[in-house]
Amino acid sequence: MEVVEAGALLLLYLLFALLFSFFKMYKKKSQLPPGPTPWFLLGNLLQKDVLPLYKFYKKLIDKYGPIFTVWIGPKPIVVICGYETMKDAFVNHAEEFGGRPAMPFIDRANNYRGMVNRNEAKWREVRRFTLSTLREFGMGKKTMSERIQEEALCLVEELVATQGQAFDPRRSITCAVSNVLSSVVFGNRFDYKDPVLLENLRIVQDFMGYIRTLSMQIYNLVPGIMAYLPGQHRKILADCAKMKAFIRERVESHRRTLDPQNLRDYIDCFLIRSEKKQTNPENIYSTEELVQCVFGLFIAGSTNSSTALVFSLLVMAKFPHIQAKVQQEIDEVVGANRIPGMDDWVRMPFTNAVIHETQRFEKGSLEGFPRATTCRTEFRGYIIPQV
Numbered sequence: 001m002e003v004v005e006a007g008a009l010l011l012l013y014l015l016f017a018l019l020f021s022f023f024k025m026y027k028k029k030s031q032l033p034p035g036p037t038p039w040f041l042l043g044n045l046l047q048k049d050v051l052p053l054y055k056f057y058k059k060l061i062d063k064y065g066p067i068f069t070v071w072i073g074p075k076p077i078v079v080i081c082g083y084e085t086m087k088d089a090f091v092n093h094a095e096e097f098g099g100r101p102a103m104p105f106i107d108r109a110n111n112y113r114g115m116v117n118r119n120e121a122k123w124r125e126v127r128r129f130t131l132s133t134l135r136e137f138g139m140g141k142k143t144m145s146e147r148i149q150e151e152a153l154c155l156v157e158e159l160v161a162t163q164g165q166a167f168d169p170r171r172s173i174t175c176a177v178s179n180v181l182s183s184v185v186f187g188n189r190f191d192y193k194d195p196v197l198l199e200n201l202r203i204v205q206d207f208m209g210y211i212r213t214l215s216m217q218i219y220n221l222v223p224g225i226m227a228y229l230p231g232q233h234r235k236i237l238a239d240c241a242k243m244k245a246f247i248r249e250r251v252e253s254h255r256r257t258l259d260p261q262n263l264r265d266y267i268d269c270f271l272i273r274s275e276k277k278q279t280n281p282e283n284i285y286s287t288e289e290l291v292q293c294v295f296g297l298f299i300a301g302s303t304n305s306s307t308a309l310v311f312s313l314l315v316m317a318k319f320p321h322i323q324a325k326v327q328q329e330i331d332e333v334v335g336a337n338r339i340p341g342m343d344d345w346v347r348m349p350f351t352n353a354v355i356h357e358t359q360r361f362e363k364g365s366l367e368g369f370p371r372a373t374t375c376r377t378e379f380r381g382y383i384i385p386q387v
Helices: 002-031 053-064 083-092 104-110 120-136 142-160 170-185 195-210 214-221 232-256 266-276 287-318 320-333 342-347 349-361
Strands: 067-072 075-080 377-379 382-384
Touching: 053 067, 053 075, 067 214, 075 083, 104 214, 104 232, 104 287, 120 266, 120 287, 142 170, 170 195, 170 266, 170 287, 195 232, 195 287, 214 232, 232 266, 232 287, 266 287, 287 320, 287 349, 320 349, 342 349
Parallel strands: none
Antiparallel strands: 067 075, 377 382
16 A cells, blocks of 8 residues: 555655646746647657748747747747848847857766856856957958968869869868868968868768757656767867867976967967966856867868858858949959958958858758746736746
8 A cells, every 4th residue: 555655745746746837837838938839748850841040030930929939848939030130139238138048968978167157257258368369360450361372272273173173062061161270270281181170171061950959858858868868969079178188288298398488379279378377266268168269160161161152152142243343343343363361351342242142041050059048028018037
């Protein structure tokens, strides 16, 4: 009898917990912007015409307006769409929408370090240092333009070598973008066929591909369970560790050859800052923090920029009349005897407009790196709670 009573009590406890979760979930729903009705515990994960957002957000806007709620399991996500609405949120209410929610998979991959973590003071400090250092090494200046021009010539040589045969431009373009980053971070570029470069780019692409999957969303819902289960997440995390081991080796090589009077790249600057900030109680400028920052730069920089470039080529192929006008403007301003530079863009308004429109037109994953409200926020007639 005692076993039966214990089983009954356990069943009642589970039913009560589920019932409590049910009412809690739907109480939240009544306080949030409208959206598709979530299923209990699953949210909108398995519902058609909801996720992934980049495929269906237009239908959702037509039905619910520019602010609506979707559910990743029992967790709600408020989606903000449209230029004016997003500008209002991220410019006029920048502090309120400036936080980051808990993302267990990203935290695990980043080891809770780098420029994507929940320690606001820490990531702001690291981001501030990174931006100032990249500027010193040419971001937005002529020196960066020269780095891009040099790499562009290498890319052209790679494309010419195809001798007019059909080829996939993605690998070459991704290598070129990665090499611009490498020249700033490591102080050197790689050959396009270098196996280390190709392996690191594969890791970056696999990582970015995984964060758009349902598997990653499930990992974020139940990280304690997923950590013990087999699956793609284990391979992705192992690959990330492999790439960070390579970065760690480069950091140690830089440390052995460091010359404070002749700083070569981002790693050197970080190592110098680390020596100056050794007494920092949070140890922000540690070796592992540096490894994670470099890893984050390649994750954020390589795939996004190369994808935008490849997509622009597809757009030009799809709209040949636009391609012809861009080519005409390039011929008139740049000509055939020199390569374009930063000074040319102000004299190429049509090409500049096409680049911006291509970026606006490109669809991408919207769920991978969400923002979070830092306080209870009233926004356009809705109350969005603090995450």
